[in-house]
Amino acid sequence: MIHFDGVGKRYPTGVAALSQVTVRIDPGEFVFLVGPTGSGKSTFLKLIQAIERPTTGRVVVDGDDVGALPAAAVPRLRRRLGVVFQEFKLLPDRTVADNVAFALRVTGTDPVEIGPRVQWALETVGMAPRADDLPARLSGGEQQRVCLARAIVTRPRVVLADEPTGNLDPEAAWEIVQLLARINLRGTTVLVSTHNPTLVDILRRRVIELCAGRIVRDEARGLYQATR
Amino acid sequence: MLADAAAGLRRNGLMAAAATTTMALALLVAGGGFVVSANLAHLAGTLEAQVEVVGFFRRDVPPAAQERVLAQTVALGGTSAATLVTRAEALRRLQQTYRSMASVPAVLPGNPLPDSIEVRVADPRRIREVAEALRAMEGVEDVVYGAAVVDRVIALTRAVRVAGLVATALLVGCALVIIVNTIRLAVAARRQEIEIMALVGASPGFVRGPFLVEGLLQGAAAALAATVALTAAYLVLAARAAASLPFLPVLAPGAVLPAALAVLWSLGLVVGLGGSEIGLRRYLTA
Known part of the structure; x- marks a missing residue:
């Protein structure tokens, strides 16, 4: 599903964000990406979305070589990915339902399909009763659930979550991770970057640890901290 | 896309109204400038057309020689009319x-006026x-x-055209x-x-489309407002x-407004679309 082969990424400023990263993530996996700030987690996720291109090596996502992907083909790649942001990125002047529908409308989905799919996504994350509310009336946890609904409404093959619990209290954070795990059970590959040790340790899923742009640990049922 | 553009305009109502009003004013001034420039050019053209060259014959030049001068003058080219005027006609x-x-x-002993030739030139x-x-x-x-008059009219015409274009x-x-x-x-x-x-995963066209249509709609709205104002003001x-300056050759509305409105609408649509394109470029390439 996702394959990094000897990937290096150096920004024009000279900062080397990733070097010699080789890793394979198979379809249906649930993976935590951990590591200190500046270790390269965000760059790792940006490469998968083709927001950045690798300086060396190859990044293959669902069969597409990101480095060689023409700009015109990038939207097609991104439609197979669902993205959850730490800061939610909901449009404040639109209702919950409109925010979720936004991802379908801008990708040219048949308008007839939009209503039922938005309903399904909101039910999946438990936000259907708040469909007509504006984001400002929701708690942080609820806003993140709407963000998750927007990520899955396009039925992506992969869900990428960049610090999805960073702005949430522990209870809301646990709800979000449980939802991600439930989405993963349906066969969607889930990749979560996080600084939250509790969630990683409770779920015990595959853990990839980055440090200074290199993979220093890759465990099938790992903990947040490496066991010595 | 049209619905998205309309929704965008609704959501950013105040900003859209400010942009449209500004553009309408600019188009009105540009349209007004065009109309004034066209009228001044028309005035200059009218004055130019009235200027003629008159050649006076010596009193001993027979009609046959005058006819030869007429023929030579016509043969010069560039004349729109050339006629001989006898001294009797002049009197x-x-x-x-x-x-x-x-x-x-x-009370005079005879007709003191000479025979003459009057020439109008096609290009002043x-x-x-x-x-x-x-x-x-x-x-x-x-x-x-009337060399001085002609030179001034030509200079005025040129100045009006250049000033109109520059403005x-x-x-x-x-x-x-x-x-x-x-x-x-x-x-x-x-x-x-x-x-x-x-x-x-929206395509670049989908991202840009509603904004470009928005710019186009704003340009059209501004052009419409300027059209109404300019037409009413000119009429x-x-x-x-x-009524008050009958000697002033003012262009009829039908003679100047279609061209002025065509310029105004073209500018409105091009500026609306071009402005959106330039405005978007920074964000889509950032």
């Missing part, structure tokens, strides 16, 4: 023009050349063509800058929307000018 005109002096010839800029050629012809004693270019430039900035602000206010569009002012 008749004089009496007609100055009726109070109608009895003066009666060639008037001096035609006058000099006429002066050099056999039997022509003197040539009068229009400046105003269009100002309108473009204002529109680019207001649309840039509108786009900046919606940068999160654009970012999310790009991240969920009123042209009617008043015709």
